[in-house]
Amino acid sequence: AQSVAQPEDQVNVAEGNPLTVKCTYSVSGNPYLFWYVQYPNRGLQFLLKYITGDNLVKGSYGFEAEFNKSQTSFHLKKPSALVSDSALYFCAVREAGANNLFFGTGTRLTVIP
Amino acid sequence: EAQVTQNPRYLITVTGKKLTVTCSQNMNHEYMSWYRQDPGLGLRQIYYSMNVEVTDKGDVPEGYKVSRKEKRNFPLILESPSPNQTSLYFCASSKLTGGGPYEQYFGPGTRLTVT
Numbered sequence: 187a188q189s190v191a192q193p194e195d196q197v198n199v200a201e202g203n204p205l206t207v208k209c210t211y212s213v214s215g216n217p218y219l220f221w222y223v224q225y226p227n228r229g230l231q232f233l234l235k236y237i238t239g240d241n242l243v244k245g246s247y248g249f250e251a252e253f254n255k256s257q258t259s260f261h262l263k264k265p266s267a268l269v270s271d272s273a274l275y276f277c278a279v280r281e282a283g284a285n286n287l288f289f290g291t292g293t294r295l296t297v298i299p
Numbered sequence: 300e301a302q303v304t305q306n307p308r309y310l311i312t313v314t315g316k317k318l319t320v321t322c323s324q325n326m327n328h329e330y331m332s333w334y335r336q337d338p339g340l341g342l343r344q345i346y347y348s349m350n351v352e353v354t355d356k357g358d359v360p361e362g363y364k365v366s367r368k369e370k371r372n373f374p375l376i377l378e379s380p381s382p383n384q385t386s387l388y389f390c391a392s393s394k395l396t397g398g399g400p401y402e403q404y405f406g407p408g409t410r411l412t413v414t
Contacts, residue, residue, distance in 0.1 A: 218401070222403075229303075229391075229406050230389065230391075232404070278342075282399075285355070285399055285400060287403075289343070291340060291341035292342075
C-alpha cells in the first residue's frame, strides 16, 4: 500500500536560518514524489517533484528536496527561510504506473522574524 | 488565466439533502480529481478521472459520486450528505504525461458543513 508520513506537525525556524520539512514514503514500486504548499484560505500550490534522475530537485521560491531511496525519504529544504514561507506543506506520492495520489498529513512551517 | 474553479465556496446544508459541488478547469487537462482535507488527516483522494467518461475511486469514495461528461468539468455529488462529510473539499487537474498525472493545479476549495 502507498503511504506518506510527515512526522512533524509543526516546524519553527528563525528567519534566515535553513529549514527542513521531513517526509518519508512507502510504495511497492518506483515513487513519484511531490511537495505542495498551502497558504491560508487558499488551494494547494505545486512546489517541486521527483520523477527520476538527479536526487536533488529544485523548485519554486528557492525550495529544493532530496530524494533518498535507501531511507525512503524526500525532505524539503531551503537554505535561508523567509517569513513569507510560513504556510502548510504537504508531501505526496504516486507509485509509477498508478494514477492515484497519497498525501501526508501536512507540516505547518512558521518562520519567526 | 489558467485556473480551476469551484462552486460554491461555502455551503451549509442538512443531513440527507442532495448537493453538487462543481469544478471546472480551462487548461484542457485530462486528469481531474477530488480531495477532502481534514485536520490531522491531510488530503485524501475521493475520486479521480483520467478523461471523459473514465472515473475511478480514490482512497475515500464512500458517500460520493462523480461524473465526467465534458473534459473541463468534474462535479462532485453527495446524494445523501451526513455530518461526517463536513470537510474542506478541493478539486484539482493535471495533464497526463507518460500516461500519468504529475503536478496538479488546485481549486480554491469548498467548505462544506452538514448539520
